[in-house]
Each structure stands twice: as C-alpha cells, then as structure tokens.
Amino acid sequence: MHKAIGIFDSGVGGLTVVKEIIRQLPGEDIVYFGDTARVPYGTKSARLVGRYAVQDAKFLMGCGIKLLVAACNTVSAIGWEELKREVPVPVVGVIEPGCAAAVKVSKTGKIGVIGTEATISSGIYPEVVSRLDSTVEVMCKACPLLVPLVEEGWLDGEVTGLVVRRYLSGLKGKVDTLIPGCTHYPLLRVVLEQEMGEETVVVDSAGAVAGCVKELLREKKLLAPSGGGGRNRYFVSDDREGFSRMARLFLGEEAIVVEEIDIEKY
Numbered sequence: 001m002h003k004a005i006g007i008f009d010s011g012v013g014g015l016t017v018v019k020e021i022i023r024q025l026p027g028e029d030i031v032y033f034g035d036t037a038r039v040p041y042g043t044k045s046a047r048l049v050g051r052y053a054v055q056d057a058k059f060l061m062g063c064g065i066k067l068l069v070a071a072c073n074t075v076s077a078i079g080w081e082e083l084k085r086e087v088p089v090p091v092v093g094v095i096e097p098g099c100a101a102a103v104k105v106s107k108t109g110k111i112g113v114i115g116t117e118a119t120i121s122s123g124i125y126p127e128v129v130s131r132l133d134s135t136v137e138v139m140c141k142a143c144p145l146l147v148p149l150v151e152e153g154w155l156d157g158e159v160t161g162l163v164v165r166r167y168l169s170g171l172k173g174k175v176d177t178l179i180p181g182c183t184h185y186p187l188l189r190v191v192l193e194q195e196m197g198e199e200t201v202v203v204d205s206a207g208a209v210a211g212c213v214k215e216l217l218r219e220k221k222l223l224a225p226s227g228g229g230g231r232n233r234y235f236v237s238d239d240r241e242g243f244s245r246m247a248r249l250f251l252g253e254e255a256i257v258v259e260e261i262d263i264e265k266y
C-alpha cells in the first residue's frame, strides 16, 4: 500500500493545510496529529516546542509516512533543527512557502506578518524574506489571543473582530500584503481581510505549503498513483469531541473518525 503524508500541528490549525493538500493532491492519503493536550505551542520555550515536535513526528513515523509536514509556524520557527535531526523522511515547514508567496504578490515591498509570540520573537520571518528579497520591509506583530479564539471555534463575531482590530491597528495602511504566520489564522481569513481592507492581500499560506508538498513529492517520485487517496486518519492527544466538531465544520466532511493517543509515550 502507498504511504501517507504525515501532518501535525498543536491543534486544529494544521487542518488549514490538510484542506489544501486534499484539494491539490486528492490521490494522497493523510495521517494528521493535533496535539490538543498541549496546545498552544506559541507561548512555550524552544526546548519544549522542539521536544513536542519530535514526539509528534515519532508518532506519525510509526504510522508509516513518506513525507512530514510541520503544519505549525511555531515548530517551523523554533523547533526546526531538532525536528530535522530526528526525522528520516523529507520534512516541509510552513514559513518559506508563505514568505515566497508574499514576496511575489507585494507591490510596495512592505509586508506584514502576524504569528504567535514564539514565531514573531524568533525573527524568522524578516530573516527568510530578506533572503528572498533584501529590499522588502517586514513589519511583525505577535497575536497570542488568536489561537485560543480559533481553538474555541470563535472564527468571527464581535469579540474576535475587536481582538483582530486591536492587533492589526499598527499594520493597517502600512503594508500591502499580510502573511498569516500561524496555521490557525487562515480560519480567521474573513475577519483579517475585513480589518485590513481591500488594499491588502492576505496571503494563502496554506495553499502555498500544499504547492510545496506537491512539488517535493513529484521531485522525489513519491506521488501516489492516481485513483487512490482519501483514506485520511485523524489523531489527537485530548478532546476528541471538540476536535471532531471543528474538523467536520472546517473540512466539510460528514464522518471524521478521530482517535485519541498518549503522545507522552513517544
């Protein structure tokens, strides 16, 4: 049997990447792990995030995967070296694809990035963008309240609108492109677009990651033969019910079977 693509995140955020991979690569099987017992990662230290990422990867490796997607900016920012050291299959992170898409789209050369505290204070976004184009200016803002709002399913409404407005006030009108630098944030896309206004493009970072996965699978000759796919499995470390509800709502699939595992064993 063909091996699956392994994808993990601290919670439901990585489903934004799953959705795009299903769309762009319908022939592939996916095995997803959401670390719902230990979410959020974005407020934790590099030591802890690195350890969590390796455990998440080890669990997925045990499921027999051909490629791993760290569908979490925080892991891609501060747990990357540790993860890459431990994982024998190709690993795709979420930072480069989002940066490349933003650089391509921006006309004024002024890009905004929002993300978790850990991602923003790592300085990884300005670093990667300047590697791609040293003339581009990057303005960053940490938005620690957005992950709990998404995990709670508050994707719009008054409270979410106010929080988003407060966080984006320093970026609005100053950038023409916004990178949602956290895989939870595409779920807030409508609110982000409303708040930034028509002049600003909110980058489809999940779509860019899926494009990268497709490219890498093709290059490594690992693409699944056509006609298969869709045997997707979902695992969490806690709150199976809450995750299923969000996953069903977001992926629009009727029956999603979610299994619970003890991630500390890995």
Ligand code: DGL
Pocket (backbone or CB within 6 Å): 009, 010, 011, 013, 014, 039, 040, 041, 042, 043, 071, 072, 073, 074, 075, 116, 119, 147, 181, 182, 183, 184
């Ligand atoms: N969705 C993840 C990210 O992209 C993690 C957010 C969190 O757990 O704080 O950063």
